[in-house]
Amino acid sequence: MSQTAGTAxxxxxxxxxxxxxxxxxTPLISAIGSKREVAMVLQTxxxxxxxxxSSAKAPTVPQPQIQKFGRLLDRASDxxxxxxxxxxxxxxxxxxxxxxxxTRENTLASFHSAVANGATFVEFDVQVTADSVPVIxxxxxxxxxxPLAPTFRMICDMTLAEFKGLSSSEGxxxxxxxxxxxxxxxxxxMPDYTVWRVVEDAELPTLADLFNDLPATVAFDIELxxxxxxxxxxxxxxxxxxxxxxxxxxxxxFSTQGRTIMFSSFCPCTCKQLKLSQSAYPVMFLSDIGxxxxxxxxxxxxxxxxxxxKEAGLNGxxxxxxxxxxxxxxxEVVRDQGLQLLTFGIDNNDPDWVRKQYFLxxxxxxxxxxxxxxxxxxxxxxxx
Numbered sequence: 001m002s003q004t005a006g007t008a009x010x011x012x013x014x015x016x017x018x019x020x021x022x023x024x025x026t027p028l029i030s031a032i033g034s035k036r037e038v039a040m041v042l043q044t045x046x047x048x049x050x051x052x053x054s055s056a057k058a059p060t061v062p063q064p065q066i067q068k069f070g071r072l073l074d075r076a077s078d079x080x081x082x083x084x085x086x087x088x089x090x091x092x093x094x095x096x097x098x099x100x101x102x103t104r105e106n107t108l109a110s111f112h113s114a115v116a117n118g119a120t121f122v123e124f125d126v127q128v129t130a131d132s133v134p135v136i137x138x139x140x141x142x143x144x145x146x147p148l149a150p151t152f153r154m155i156c157d158m159t160l161a162e163f164k165g166l167s168s169s170e171g172x173x174x175x176x177x178x179x180x181x182x183x184x185x186x187x188x189x190m191p192d193y194t195v196w197r198v199v200e201d202a203e204l205p206t207l208a209d210l211f212n213d214l215p216a217t218v219a220f221d222i223e224l225x226x227x228x229x230x231x232x233x234x235x236x237x238x239x240x241x242x243x244x245x246x247x248x249x250x251x252x253x254f255s256t257q258g259r260t261i262m263f264s265s266f267c268p269c270t271c272k273q274l275k276l277s278q279s280a281y282p283v284m285f286l287s288d289i290g291x292x293x294x295x296x297x298x299x300x301x302x303x304x305x306x307x308x309x310k311e312a313g314l315n316g317x318x319x320x321x322x323x324x325x326x327x328x329x330x331x332e333v334v335r336d337q338g339l340q341l342l343t344f345g346i347d348n349n350d351p352d353w354v355r356k357q358y359f360l361x362x363x364x365x366x367x368x369x370x371x372x373x374x375x376x377x378x379x380x381x382x383x384x
Contacts, residue, residue, distance in 0.1 A: 001085070001123070001125070001138075001223060001266075001286060001318075001344050001366075069081055069082040069118055069119075069120050069374075070082075070120065070363075070364070071120055071121075071219065071260065072120060072121040072219035072221070072260050072262065072364060073219070073260055073262060073282060073340070073363075075340075075363075079358065080354065080355075080357060080358040080362065080363070080364060080365060081120055081121060081363060081364035081365075082118065082119055082120065082354070082364065082365055082366075082367060082370070082373060082374070083114075083119050083120065083121040083122055083123050083219075083221060083364060083365070083366045083367070084110075084111070084113075084114025084115075084117070084119035084121075084122045084123065084366075084367070084368075084370055085123055085344065085366045085367060085368045086105040086106045086110065086123065086124055086125070086138060087103070087105055087106055087107065087109075087110030087111040087113065087114045087122055087124065088101050088103055088105075088110045088111070088113035088114040088117065088370060089101045089105065089110075089114075089367075089368035089369060089370065090105050090138075090183075090368055091104065091105045091180075091182070091196070091198065092182060092183050092184060092185050092368075093182045093183070093184050093185070093190065094184075094185055095184075095185065099197065099198050099199070100185070101113070101368075102198060102199035102200055103198060103199070103200040103202075104196075104198045104200065104201050104202060105138070106124055106125065106136045106137065106138060106204070106205075107136075107201075107202040107203070107204065107205060108202055108203075108205055108209065108210070108213050108214075109200055109201075109202045110202075111124075111210065111213075111214055111218075112214070114370055115214070115215075115218055117370035117371050117374055118370060118373075118374040119218075119370055120218070120219060121218065121219035121220065121221055121260070121364070122214070122218060122219075122220060122221065123221040123223060123264075123344070123366045124136050124210070124220075124221070124222065124223065125137060125138040125223045125225040126207055126222055126223065126224055126225060126243075126247055127155035127156065127225050127227075127243075128155070128156065128242060128243050128246045128247070129155060129156070129158055129159055129160050129162075129163055130156060130157055130158055130159050131159050131160055132242070132246045133160040133163075133206055133246070134206060134207035134208075134246050134247050134250050135155065135160070135163050135204065135205070135206050135207065136204065136205050136206065136207065136209075136210065137155055137163075137204065137225075138225065139180065140154070140227040141153065141154060141227075142154065142155065142158065142163075142166065142178075143178065143179040143180060143193060144166070144176040144177065144178055144179060145176050145177070145179070147179055147192065147193045147194055147195065150179050150193050151176070154227060156227075156239070160206070163204060164203065164204065166178060166204055167201070167202070167203045167204045177195045177196070178195070178196040179193040179194065179195060179196060180193065180194065180196045181193055181194075182194065185346075186346075187346050207222070207247065207250045207251075208250055208253070208254075211250070211253075211254040211257065211259075216257040216258055216259045217259075218259070219259065219260035219261065219262075220259060220260070220261045220262070221262050221264055221284075221318075221342075221366070222247065222251070222261060222262070222263050222264070223263075223264045223265060223286065224243055224244065224247060224263065224264075224265040224267070224270050224274070225265075226239065226240070226243060226265070226266075226267045226270060228267060230292070230293060230294045230295060231295050232295065233295055233296055234267070234268065234269050234296075235267050235269055235270065237269065240267065240269045240270050240273050241273065243270065244270060244273045244274055244277060245277075247263075248274070248277055248278060251281070255280070261281045262281060262282045262283070262284055262315070263281055263282070263283045263284070264283070264284040264285070264286050264318050265283075265285070265286055266285075266286040266287070266288075266299065268285065268296070268298055268308060268312070271283050271284075271285050271309075271312060271314055272312050275312060275313055275314060282314075282315035282316065282340075283314050283315055284309075284314060284315060284316045284317060284318050284340070284342065285298070285305060285308060285309045285312075285314055285316075285317050285318070286317075286318045286319075286344075287299050287302070287305040287317060287318070287319050287320070288300070288319075288320045288323070289301065289302040289305060289319045289320055289323045289324070289327070290302075290320075290323050291320040291322060291323050291345070292320075302317075302319060302323070302324075302327055302330050302334075303330070303333075305317055305319065306330075306333060306334055306337055306339065309337075309339055310337050310338075310339065314339070315339065315340060316334075316339040316340030316341060316342065316363070317334060317339060317340075317341055317342070318341075318342040318343065318344060318366070319341065319342075319343055319344075320343070320344065320345045321343035321344060321345040321346075321347045321348045321353070321357075321365070322345050322346070322347040324343055324357075324362075325347065325353070328360055331357075331360045331361045331362060332361065334361075335361050340363045340364075341361065341362050341363055342362070342363055342364040342365070342366065343357060343362055343364075343365050343366065344365075344366040346368070348365045348366060348367040348368075348373075349367055349368055349369040349372060349373065351372065351373050354367065354373055
């Protein structure tokens with residue numbers, strides 16, 4: 001999935017909906033604990049507020065106990081689930097001009113780093129080669145060669161051998177170095193192609209490689225990445241079928257692992273195909289909900305995305321987190337429809353916002369800066 005800059009102050013995409021609002025005197029609880037504990041804390045605060053005058057000081061309320069990150073798709077979890085975006089994070093250019101993280105995204109090394117940094121699931125993008133092998137690759141294009149005269153190809157036009165030839169198990173660059181127009185950490189896109197150099201490199205993996213290499217306790221958010229242009233309403237049906245069939249065949253080969261798996265896609269047709277083709281794994285619709293322009297209204301409006309997911313019998317939504325900030329009332333709407341809600345985007349690197357999402361009712365956050373979120377989001381509060 002793509003990252004976009006934060007959009008503070010953006011008007012709501014879907015008109016105001018009535019919902020109860022917590023009293024402004026009730027601050028956000030500053031540590032994660034069980035939902036029962038949270039309810040008790042809120043109930044205690046409301047009782048105290050009704051018994052004391054405005055000038056009286058309310059007694060200290062014990063903080064909920066800290067819990068580890070929740071498990072993906074576990075509705076009984078007492079903490080938000082946190083997943084690694086493209087493994088241990090999307091490769092971006094820092095303010096100092098360095099590549100972060102130092103490990104190449106969407107490689108086995110990156111996925112292992114994500115788990116070591118506390119992720120209970122990993123999110124990654126799957127495309128399918130010309131010889132029907134699902135591989136892990138995000139970008140619409142594979143760009144190689146001279147930055148001033150780059151060569152452009154698509155995964156669907158490459159064989160597995162050609163894809164593997166982009167990398168070396170000893171590291172990059174290969175014979176034709178990979179190029180990219182990188183995003184900076186603030187979400188802005190750099191104007192020129194540059195060589196994709198990282199400190200820790202590895203071979204580009206297939207989907208089967210991930211199943212074979214990562215422990216079965218690590219859950220997978222498998223995003224089927226179709227390269228449909230933004231001004232095209234739907235993907236070609238033949239390509240949807242080709243992609244879904246190849247991915248489902250691979251997943252079925254490893255079904256005895258007992259791994260928690262969910263599918264996601266920005267393509268409505270792909271979501272429908274995945275839901276109709278199997279019933280073992282949940283399917284989530286990905287939507288920018290207006291962060292990036294798209295001709296499909298389901299990519300532009302959270303309410304439209306909710307309606308589509310409900311009508312298609314999907315299990316939930318994965319939405320752009322900065323847009324959700326200006327539509328927080330919609331979390332309750334999503335949950336009232338029986339849908340799970342996950343988020344992605346640069347703003348999920350803010351531990352306080354990730355923490356607040358848990359109390360809003362968001363099930364999981366996909367993040368890039370796992371060490372930052374893991375180190376600070378759940379620290380005990382020293383005061384109310």
